[in-house]
Amino acid sequence: MHRFRNLWVVAILIVVGALALSRLAPGRSTPAPVKSAGPDTSIVQVGGGDQAEDAFVAWPGGNGAVPAVVVVQEWWGLNAQIRDVARRLALQGYLVIVPDLYHGKVPTDPMEAHELSRALDDKEALATLEAAAGWLRAQSRAAKSRVGVMGFCMGGGLALGLGLQDPGIAATVMFYGRPESDPEVLGKLKGALQAHFGEQDQGIPDKAIEGFRTALQKAGRPAEIYVYPGAGHAFMHEGQDSYRPDAARQAWARTLSFLQKYLRS
Numbered sequence: 001m002h003r004f005r006n007l008w009v010v011a012i013l014i015v016v017g018a019l020a021l022s023r024l025a026p027g028r029s030t031p032a033p034v035k036s037a038g039p040d041t042s043i044v045q046v047g048g049g050d051q052a053e054d055a056f057v058a059w060p061g062g063n064g065a066v067p068a069v070v071v072v073q074e075w076w077g078l079n080a081q082i083r084d085v086a087r088r089l090a091l092q093g094y095l096v097i098v099p100d101l102y103h104g105k106v107p108t109d110p111m112e113a114h115e116l117s118r119a120l121d122d123k124e125a126l127a128t129l130e131a132a133a134g135w136l137r138a139q140s141r142a143a144k145s146r147v148g149v150m151g152f153c154m155g156g157g158l159a160l161g162l163g164l165q166d167p168g169i170a171a172t173v174m175f176y177g178r179p180e181s182d183p184e185v186l187g188k189l190k191g192a193l194q195a196h197f198g199e200q201d202q203g204i205p206d207k208a209i210e211g212f213r214t215a216l217q218k219a220g221r222p223a224e225i226y227v228y229p230g231a232g233h234a235f236m237h238e239g240q241d242s243y244r245p246d247a248a249r250q251a252w253a254r255t256l257s258f259l260q261k262y263l264r265s
Contacts, residue, residue, distance in 0.1 A: 003234070006219035011225030013068075022142070025223065030071060031263055038087055038091070039090035039091055040058075040059040041059070041083075041086075041087070042057050043056060046097070046128065046131040047125050047131035049196075051131070053131070054103075055097050055132055055135070056078055056086060056097070056098040056100070057086075057095075057096065057098075058088045058095075058096045059095060060095055060141075063141075063230075065142070065143065065145055066078055066094060066095050066141055067093075067095070067142070068096070068097070068136040068142040068146075068147045069089055069095070069096050069097075069138070069147070070097055070098075070147065070148070070159075071085055071089070071096055071097070071138065071149075071151070072098075072129060072162075073152070073155050074154060074155055074234070075104040075113040075114065075117040075154045077101075077113070078100040078101075078102065081237060081239065082098055082152070084238075085150075085186055088110045090126070093257075095136060097132045097135060097136055097141045099131075099132045101120060101224060109111070112135070120154070122161065122253060125158055126161050129149070129158060129162045130162065133149070133162070133166060133168070138229050144231060145263075146170040146264075147169060148170055148191075148254070148259055148263050149162045149169055149172050150172075151174055151238070152175045152177070152236060153175070153233070154179020155239060156174035157174070157177035159173065159174045159177060160174050160193075163190075163191055164180075164186070165188075167190040167191075169190070170262050171191050171193075171194070172189070172192070172194070173195075173196075173258060174193075174195045175195075176196065176197055176198060176201055176203075176233050176234065178202060179208050179209060179212035180212065181208070181211040183218035183219040184219070185217045189219070191262070192223070192261075192262045193224070194224040194254065194255065195212070195224070195225045196226050196228070196254075196255075197225070198227070198228055198232040198235045199229045199232075200232040201230060201233040202232070202233070203233055206227075207263065209225065209227060212225065221235070224254070226252070230247070231247040235247045235248060235251075236248045236251060
């Protein structure tokens with residue numbers, strides 16, 4: 001009995017080994033799934049002299065003229081997540097630039113991010129964003145096309161600032177950025193505005209959002225303002241505990257529709 005049992009064990013081992021070798025043999029391996037190519041990207045410089053800054057660029061496919069978007073970082077800097085936002089827009093047919101407002105620093109600790117955001121000079125940051133918009137307008141693919149701006153958190157407030165400062169910005173999208181409550185300031189806005197906020201955002205309470213709505217109405221500047229139930233601050237940021245996929249999908253769909261309307265039509 002022991003002899004026959006040992007023979008069965010040897011036979012099983014031979015079969016298993018043969019199967020393993022067949023999987024490794026040339027011509028029998030299962031090919032890995034082919035990933036679709038993403039947009040081309042590059043690093044460029046915007047501005048000049050002491051004000052020159054690096055910027056990440058995502059290029060859309062094709063060769064025709066396209067609309068363009070300046071994307072403004074969160075307090076986390078020019079990290080992988082904000083680069084992915086640029087790539088996603090490029091896949092939708094936009095030429096996208098993301099200036100590096102932290103001069104190469106990419107914090108991962110909230111305290112460091114907080115300190116870097118506090119040290120950021122808004123006037124200098126807006127000058128860099130203006131230079132980025134100018135770079136887009138100088139590109140042959142975006143020449144004579146409309147330019148928009150989109151920002152998140154700290155970048156949301158700066159996006160609004162660029163929309164107020166640059167009359168050539170046709171569309172501004174701000175995600176949980178600091179609202180403006182002065183109708184006289186908002187009266188300078190020439191392009192369209194869309195804003196997204198989380199209902200549970202402790203830093204931007206309902207009172208601030210309603211003040212924003214009221215000021216826009218007084219300024220005669222209609223805008224799309226959305227508040228997402230169950231979402232807090234940074235609900236668009238994948239990988240963070242704050243991420244809310246349902247709110248993020250809805251906000252992204254609204255954003256693409258808004259950009260389509262004001263940058264393409």
